[in-house]
Amino acid sequence: GENVEQHPSTLSVQEGDSAVIKCTYSDSASNYFPWYKQELGKRPQLIIDIRSNVGEKKDQRIAVTLNKTAKHFSLHITETQPEDSAVYFCAASKGSSASKIIFGSGTRLSIRP
Amino acid sequence: NAGVTQTPKFQVLKTGQSMTLQCAQDMNHNSMYWYRQDPGMGLRLIYYSASEGTTDKGEVPNGYNVSRLNKREFSLRLESAAPSQTSVYFCASRDEGGRGYTFGSGTRLTVV
Numbered sequence: 001g002e003n004v005e006q007h008p009s010t011l012s013v014q015e016g017d018s019a020v021i022k023c024t025y026s027d028s029a030s031n032y033f034p035w036y037k038q039e040l041g042k043r044p045q046l047i048i049d050i051r052s053n054v055g056e057k058k059d060q061r062i063a064v065t066l067n068k069t070a071k072h073f074s075l076h077i078t079e080t081q082p083e084d085s086a087v088y089f090c091a092a093s094k095g096s097s098a099s100k101i102i103f104g105s106g107t108r109l110s111i112r113p
Numbered sequence: 114n115a116g117v118t119q120t121p122k123f124q125v126l127k128t129g130q131s132m133t134l135q136c137a138q139d140m141n142h143n144s145m146y147w148y149r150q151d152p153g154m155g156l157r158l159i160y161y162s163a164s165e166g167t168t169d170k171g172e173v174p175n176g177y178n179v180s181r182l183n184k185r186e187f188s189l190r191l192e193s194a195a196p197s198q199t200s201v202y203f204c205a206s207r208d209e210g211g212r213g214y215t216f217g218s219g220t221r222l223t224v225v
Contacts (some may be wrong), residue, residue, distance in 0.1 A: 001172075009153075033215035043203060046158070046213040089155060091213070100146065100171060101207075101214060105155040 002027040004092050006104030013050045013080055014112050021107045030092040033066060033073050034101065038087045038105035048075070077109075085111045119204050125132035126194040126224045134189040134220050136204030144207040145187035147171075147213065149200040156203065162187055174176065194224045200203055 001024040013019045025033075031052035034043045036044035050064045050073065057064050061080075066073045077084055086105050093101040116173075117138045126132055138145065146161040158171030162181040176198060177192045191198060199222050205214035 006155075032212075033174075036213070043216040043218050045216070083220040093135055100158055100161050102158070102172075103148075105153065 002030055002092055002102040004090060004102050004104040006090050006107060009059060009105065010108045010110070012112060014111045015080055015082065017080055019077045019080055019084070019090055019109055021090065021109070023073050023075075023092075023104050025071050025073070025092040025093075027092070028071065028079050028096055032093045032099075033064070034091050034093070035062075035064060036089040036103075038089065038106075039084075044089060080111050082111050082113065085109060097105065114191035117204055117206055117215050117217035119202075119220050121220060122218065123221050124223070126191075126222065128195060128224060130194050131190070131192050132194065133191075134202055134204070134222075135186070136217055137186045138204075138206040138215070141184070141186065141206065141217065142208055142215075143184070145181065146205045146207070147177075147187070147189045148203045148205065149173065149198075150203060150219075151200050159189065159202075179204060186190065191222075194222075196224045197224065199224045 006023045034049040037043040037047045048065050058075045061078050063076045087106045089106050091101045103105040120135045143164045147159040148156040150156050157173050160179040162168045165184045168179050180188045201219050203219050204217040
């Protein structure tokens with residue numbers, strides 16, 4: 001089955017700098033890659049996703065890139081702000097509504113003022 | 114439109130007790146899922162239901178049972194709770210376009 005590895009487990013960046021979180025997946029049949037943000041004590045919330053027919057997707061200060069050949073995908077946050085502090089999870093799925101989503105172990109991002 | 118609703122929000126059980134976690138969604142989604150979240154372990158899939166009338170095991174099904182009561186409701190049952198089942202439990206559903214989940218607010222379960 002699918003296995004998703006995520007690095008780093010913790011990340012601390014200066015406010016205004018960029019943050020990058022990297023993930024790899026094992027199942028070449030996976031074609032949908034969502035990213036979730038979870039604030040302390042809250043539920044995970046979808047922040048951006050990408051499908052395998054696209055190499056990059058942007059939404060304001062966040063972007064995701066996908067390298068299907070290497071089975072790598074990454075989350076990039078630019079101009080970080082205090083409200084970006086949270087745990088971020090990458091995930092992979094085969095993309096149909098019936099398919100389960102497998103999550104990485106999470107990255108705790110802290111923004112230093 | 115409430116999305117995904119979970120009850121209860123908090124629960125303390127003694128070892129060996131049983132309980133059922135309830136989940137309901139009002140988005141007309143076919144697929145529903147139960148995850149547990151432990152510190153440093155991310156979200157691990159317990160069971161899922163691709164459609165009404167079907168259920169399948171996930172990564173960590175031992176010690177749990179599920180029921181897909183109808184299209185809206187998907188319950189998780191602990192028959193004989195163990196301290197290792199202390200965790201936060203999230204229910205989720207997924208839309209027909211195959212986009213990511215909508216999660217419930219979670220149930221924080223402690224087994225003593």
